Amino acid sequence: MVDNLIWLRGQLVRQSTAFVNLLSPTAQFGLNVFEGIRCYWNEENGELYAFRLKDHLNRLMLSSRLLRLPSPYIPKQLESFMKDVVQANDFQTDIAVRMTLFGDGQGTWHTCESVSLFIAPMAKQRTNLDKLPALKACISSWERINDNSLPPRAKVGANYINGRYAHLQARYDGYDLPVFLGQDGKVAEGAGACLFMLRNGQLVTPPVNSSVLESITRNTIIVLAKDAGMTVVERSIDRTELYLSDEVFLCGSAAEISPIVSVDGYELGNGQPGNTTISLLKSYLAITSGENPAYSEWRTVVHRRT
Ligand SMILES: Cc1ncc(COP(=O)(O)O)c(C=O)c1O
The missing domain is CATH 3.20.10.10 (D-amino Acid Aminotransferase, subunit A, domain 2)
Structure with missing residues (x-):
């Protein structure tokens, strides 16, 4: 199994050792808001580009506000955490990043507390133009x-x-x-x-x-x-x-x-x-x-x- 480093509750940990409580609202009721952010590797420039990152972070804030699941972090912090975890994995390939604010702890579906964050990057190739889906x-x-x-x-x-x-x-x-x-x-x-x-x-x-x-x-x-x-x-x-x-x-x-x-x-x-x-x-x-x-x-x- 690929065991990337992920960002969880302020720490970089291996995915295989990153846990949530089974009784957490996220595990029980899907109480979370998230973004799927793609990053594209440019071999010539030796750079990895997150596509429309600010728009994704703003939408995460919008989702968090609507669901009354308050974010402990502002977009600037989220951007910095994301860079930390991507760089820690030294990805030099296309990736997808799952960024999720979730109902942690042991509350129920209407809790507005104990909101935690994870950021999980994983390798994901772009669509192959020679092998298009139909x-x-x-x-x-x-x-x-x-x-x-x-x-x-x-x-x-x-x-x-x-x-x-x-x-x-x-x-x-x-x-x-x-x-x-x-x-x-x-x-x-x-x-x-x-x-x-x-x-x-x-x-x-x-x-x-x-x-x-x-x-x-x-x-x-x-x-x-x-x-x-x-x-x-x-x-x-x-x-x-x-x-x-x-x-x-x-x-x-x-x-x-x-x-x-x-x-x-x-x-x-x-x-x-x-x-x-x-x-x-x-x-x-x-x-x-x-x-x-x-x-x-x-x-x-x-x-x-x-
Ligand atoms: C239900 C739904 N609609 C649309 C989209 C496309 O949204 P975006 O282009 O912001 O990724 C997604 C993917 O995230 C989705 O889950």
Whole structure:
């Protein structure tokens, strides 16, 4: 087992020796807020770049505020702890960093105390452009959680149980992944990623008040696509529009840009990852890794080769 150093309650410890109480609210009820932050290694520069770190830290604060799970730390401290743990592991490869504020100790689900932090970096390669995924999606019969039940705007551990129901049902039914509809019957997002479709030459994505996480990658794609001269529209999407679209992809820090080639068996385009999807993915990876020096404000150096 890979046994990286992780940051837990102010100390760097091996993952295999990092424990929480079995009766803690995080273990019992998923009482935690977290971020998944990708860092991209640039071999030529000998630098590791966290992508849109400040936006991730701000969203962690937003989630913590909404859930009334107060953070003992401010973003500046979190950034410094993250650099400490990444450098202690001397990662010279692409990584993903899980940063989690969690209900520690032995309280119950409504406790607002004993909030602890862990930061766990792990190796994770970027999407291989020579081996693109070609995903078959279905519209889930499970409905996306909504702002008046379990707000998707907050990135809370317990939210992912909604994704679990849909994901496992999709796999059981022979698909790769689900696409959720919201309470209004319109397209929301995937189980752990936002969604875009290309239809009539326009890139369309559901608005941020349509039961989706306020995704940082979604925002990145809107900026990149507009800067490349594309028309980007934020509006609600019918399920049948997905069936008739030319391209659909999911996006997220983990998913990056993942091409979907069919929805409920309706083949999109020629049944292969579409050209717009591939070109956005190429430009996304060039920017995250600093191969394209533009958008430098989105990259934070978290480690350097010595
Ligand atoms: C439910 C959900 N939607 C969307 C996303 C994409 O968000 P981001 O681009 O900020 O990683 C994620 C991934 O974190 C997610 O879990």
